[in-house]
Amino acid sequence: MAKKLDKLTPEQEARLVEYREEWLRIGTSTEPADRASAEEAMTAMYATIGQPAPAFAWVPSPKAAQCYIALCQAQEKLPAVSLKGALEKVSAGTGIVSGAPQDVLRVLAGDLGETVNSIVHEELKGLPAWPWHWGAQEGYWIGFYSFCETLPMEKPYDPEMSRRLKLHAQYARAAGWCWAYEGLAIISDRPAEIHMVENPRRPGTLHLHNPEGPAVRYRDGWTVYAVDGVRVPAHVVEHPELLTVEAVLGEQNAEVARVMRQQMGDRFFEQMQARARPIHKDTDGAGQYRELVEVDWPLADSTDNVARWMRVSCPSTGRVYYLGVPPRVKTCPEAAAWIAGFDKAPRELAFAKET
């Protein structure tokens, strides 16, 4: 058994911070991709597995990559259309780089006819093709092993593994996601914007956050919305004035519902308080106040035309949640039991302790 490096020195611990900052910068870079460097690294990776250098198709976002892949898949279903010709057209075309995904699709499908267009639309409804490299977002492991390589371990990395690690680092520094096929590598540019803040639930870490616009935006306009690290539909951020109590209480994901309520601001509580009738209130096993409330809701799946929620707050974050329960639930412990998966009448429930 090799002798292990026992404990990090203060200098090595300081270097940890330097590596974290460096890879955080790389992982959240919004600079345009360094195409030459990315292609060089990817070509070397292909060579590592005995493959010749691929053709490179650069796209502005992962969504554009999906359009590109869907088009190629559609063409396989239409052998009368030359895949090779289309790929050359796409690779050389300017639309794929500068246009929005819809524009890209229109440009490509316009050349190939409405039949292809409709098939591509069907393909896009399915799961996306899985990228083969996550680019800059692989920084967490690349940065870690790059740091470890600087440690005075009894034996250094195998030279080939060290070379491959450097190739992955080179690619991650240069570009976004890559879909690698035989003879063809489709590479997405990096985002143009990434918004993040410190995660209060995990001090020292960051998460995506922008309550006023996209948390991630690519150069073709494709966006990802997230608030407090919770991914949400675009309208929750772009049009909070259209959110309603019904929409919030009908949302299945409790975290998304919380963000929706947060986006509504005081309007949510005004609407809720005006409509909610208290049914039962107590404190749970951890001493947290909770309340079961009822709201008239003709659309609810109930013969009584009412819906019930239990209002609870998280003891560590203080965040308030409304958790939906069936209208037959009459007490907070019964609601808690139902939420936990115990679907019994109140008299059958006997709690020794709630935690």
Next chain:
Amino acid sequence: MRHPLYTRMYTQAALSRHVNDRVSVEALLTSHTALRTPLKVLLDDGIRAGILRTLEEKEVV
């Protein structure tokens, strides 16, 4: 074709074995806490997963 994903996973596994055999649990824990975990939370669990989930949504283009 043994595609690049193979080389990535193989590289990660080899490096992991190398490091785990030569660095103590205490030093690894320090390294994970200060370096790997914060990056993983943001880059992998946050940005990568957020983009992928959005991509998976059944959007009619």
